[in-house]
Amino acid sequence: MKIIWAITGAGHLLKESIDVLEKISKKHEITLITSKAGKEVLQLYGYNNKIKKILENPHHHYITDEQQQYSYPLSGKLTHEKYDLIIISPTTANTTAKIVHGIADTLITNVAAQSGKGQIPQIIVPVDQKEGLITTQLPPYIDKTKCKQCDTCTANNKCPQKIIQPPLIDTTKCNSCLNCENTCSYNAIITRKKIQLYIRKIDAENTKKLEKIENTTTLLHPEEIIKKIEEMN
Numbered sequence: 001m002k003i004i005w006a007i008t009g010a011g012h013l014l015k016e017s018i019d020v021l022e023k024i025s026k027k028h029e030i031t032l033i034t035s036k037a038g039k040e041v042l043q044l045y046g047y048n049n050k051i052k053k054i055l056e057n058p059h060h061h062y063i064t065d066e067q068q069q070y071s072y073p074l075s076g077k078l079t080h081e082k083y084d085l086i087i088i089s090p091t092t093a094n095t096t097a098k099i100v101h102g103i104a105d106t107l108i109t110n111v112a113a114q115s116g117k118g119q120i121p122q123i124i125v126p127v128d129q130k131e132g133l134i135t136t137q138l139p140p141y142i143d144k145t146k147c148k149q150c151d152t153c154t155a156n157n158k159c160p161q162k163i164i165q166p167p168l169i170d171t172t173k174c175n176s177c178l179n180c181e182n183t184c185s186y187n188a189i190i191t192r193k194k195i196q197l198y199i200r201k202i203d204a205e206n207t208k209k210l211e212k213i214e215n216t217t218t219l220l221h222p223e224e225i226i227k228k229i230e231e232m233n
């Protein structure tokens, strides 16, 4: 199958999505697309090398939102070039809200809209599923209450990119290599921190509306994508 896999800027279900992408990339031709936030979040959680490896096969392609300018030529292709399936996983609350309201102003929301016009089936895995609390993991950060802003930062010494300027880590460049873990005598570098987030009612309601969109299947976990593809084959 020729599949477009879209990654939006969600940390939640990101690892699980990439694990499934890796599995299906061995059997199917993948065009990976990322939103602007998706590209940043992939880097922030340290997945760039893994993505590079998954896409090594020359049958796979990678297109970012920035490369597509404003008219999204990739989406144009969906009405006349053969793609068998669109998968959006993980899907942020933002992208979900846009899709259910017919907004198509990013590469991924544009692909979602055009997949309907081209009658291509689409699978969406939204991250905000039910109103209430979920647990998610943060990328590395500095606890400002503990950071002593030392003249020589021991964590920055260990950082291959030298992007730790106390009391801040330049998160646009951090790739979560975790070389900084346990390097600060004041324990100001926080890694693998889990937090609870509240899923708002409006976001959970938008997720429910996805089911009403033609050609769209909503799944609750990326693992379910594998079974769905087997059913389609």
Ligand SMILES: Cc1cc2nc3c(=O)[nH]c(=O)nc-3n(C[C@H](O)[C@H](O)[C@H](O)COP(=O)(O)O)c2cc1C
Pocket (backbone or CB within 6 Å): 007, 008, 009, 010, 011, 012, 035, 036, 037, 038, 041, 044, 091, 092, 093, 094, 095, 106, 127, 128, 136, 139
């Ligand atoms: C580290 C990090 C993790 C994030 N995780 C989520 C998430 O799990 N769910 C979500 O809806 N937004 C999350 N966001 C916020 C989105 O990236 C942000 O709303 C972005 O504008 C979404 O754009 P997109 O929908 O075009 O990808 C996260 C942001 C950061 C920096």
